[in-house]
Amino acid sequence: MTERLVVVGGDAAGMSAAAQARRLRTAAELEIVVLEQSDVVSYSACGIPYWVAGQVGDRDDLIARTPAQFAAADITVHIGTRAEAIDLDAGEVHARGGARFGYDRLVVATGGRPSRPPIPGLDAPGVFGVHRLDDGAAIRAAIDRLPADGPRRGLVLGGGYIGLEMAEALQDRGLEVTVVLADPLPMALLDTDMGERVCAALGAMGMTVHADQAVREVLVDADGRACGVRTDVGTYETDLIVLGLGMGPEVSLAAESGLAIGPTGAVDVDRSQRCRDHPEVFAAGDCAQTFHRVTGEVAHVALGTHANKQGRVAGSVIGGRPARFAGVLGTAVTRVRELEIGRTGLCTTQAEEAGFAYRTDVIEATTRAGYFPGAEEIAVKLVTEAGSGQLLGAQVVGGPGSAKRIDVLATAIWAGMTAEEMAGSDLSYAPPFSPTYDPVVVAARAVSRIEQG
The missing domain is CATH 3.50.50.60 (FAD/NAD(P)-binding domain)
Incomplete structure (x- = not known):
């Protein structure tokens, strides 16, 4: 007998879940229906500033896949269809206009809600x-x-x-x-x-x-x-x-339907993205609660990278393949003109709140060999556990070539490395790309020298 998966929300988490479930189960085994309130699915909200600036030429450049493309993969997408209620007992989603969609499995991927504090006039045109x-x-x-x-x-x-x-x-x-x-x-x-x-x-x-x-x-x-x-x-x-x-979790549909909401204000799920109180229901993306890789504490971090991975985990489990979400570090980068900014793991406030005895170290270096044209200033800050040198967090601010260095540090934190281990790691070198010792290694060496002393 064919089962039905209904997905509420057609962006990163929802469509990742649908696509992964389809890879693992045929249309004869699993019917997949997606309800999306807007007129597009699988679009990049992160690209909007660059479209406004004119760096991205056309709106459709921000759309990864269309409903027609999903239909070709036997995934039915109903655009302009807003889910207004979930009947958990009956296994139905009620949409605006009276349509009802029964389900055997449900993915709630309602995303995030932009923060709008109660400021008079904030809803005015303009x-x-x-x-x-x-x-x-x-x-x-x-x-x-x-x-x-x-x-x-x-x-x-x-x-x-x-x-x-x-x-x-x-x-x-x-x-x-x-x-x-x-x-x-x-x-x-x-x-x-x-x-x-x-x-x-x-x-x-x-x-x-x-x-x-x-x-x-x-x-x-x-x-x-x-x-x-x-x-x-x-x-x-x-x-x-x-x-x-900023963004908060959009959980009005989930909360009104009776799904449990966690202390972060997002839907409470286990590491397979299942709702703890309703195992046939999954939640993924900005509406779902997760946990921090370093502290193990519950967290809510609204990033597209996490949403896609959480959706894939949910789709894998629905498709019959065990999967677990591995947590977040909150790794993120951005750019303003020539200034690049990156961060990962814990900042000092978070480290203190988590009860770590920590130390911080900042080094200044260049993104390339100092004599090579285009070398830019870069500052690297490490937050480490005092005594052990365990890497807890990192921040990078500098010129072109700075921001993606945060990925090296995020990988080291993810793997549980100490500053001493990071200092001994084998990173690449050539004058157009870095000094002989990359700035992230220089920062780790600064910490390890002090800890050894």
Whole structure:
């Protein structure tokens, strides 16, 4: 008898689950139905800032696969279909308009919800999120409407990855950019000394940063459109506002249906992505709770890399192949103009909260041999356990060629290496790519020398 898998949400986690389940089970064994509330599936939200900036030419370039392509693989996608309720007892998903979809297995992949604090005026026209392709189209259209010979001002709320990427995109489109954030520095998951490097670089790029200023009100003009923000310190005028305030889990459907929600506010799942209280239901992606690889504690980290892997785990288990999600380090990179930023594992605040006795070390080096053209400055910071030298976290800030070095450090932390082991690792060298000792090795050597002493 043919079983049915219903997937709610057609982006990274949902489509990864559907595709993996299909690889393992034929259409005669498993019918797969995906419900997606928008008109696209499998798109890159991470690419929206680069589309707004004009670095990506067309909206469709951000779409990996279409419903027709999934249909060719015997995966039925219903676009424009919003799931409004899950009847766990009956094994049904109820969609807007009255349609019902029975299931034997269910994957909840409802993604994340952009943070929108209760600020008066935040819902006014002229305030834009950066979550869906329609958001990118709306921002592009708003920029196109600005007069070519008048003020062209853009204001970004928030200084995380999306906020800084959108600040660059607005500047690329010829806007004067102001960044307003409630935190003391941009990139809150960096330590203060590394965040200060980022803040200084933004100023050197011609962006105005107002830090440590929570927005109290979005100001509107006579037509009701956003025209500025008010903080406790001052008022900042603008022609459009872009929100980069982070993401939380979108769990309203899951919670209202009775699925257990964990302490992070995301759906509680085990390491096979099964909901603990309903083993026929899986959750994956930004809506699901996970755990940190270093601390073992529950965590919620909204990144597309995790969503794809969690979806694949769920699809594998549904397809009959055992699989377990291995946890997260929160490894991430971004770029603002020539400045590259990377981080992985624990920052000092997280290390302290987790109860580690830790030490930190920062080294400054160059991305290539110092004499080679194009060598750029790079700072590498390591967070290690005092005494053992166990690698807990790392941060990188520097010029072109810096950010992806975080992957070496993430791999070392993932493998449970100490700084001494990292210092002895066999990394490549040639003058166009690194100094004789790569900066990550130099940082590890600095720690290991002190620990040995």
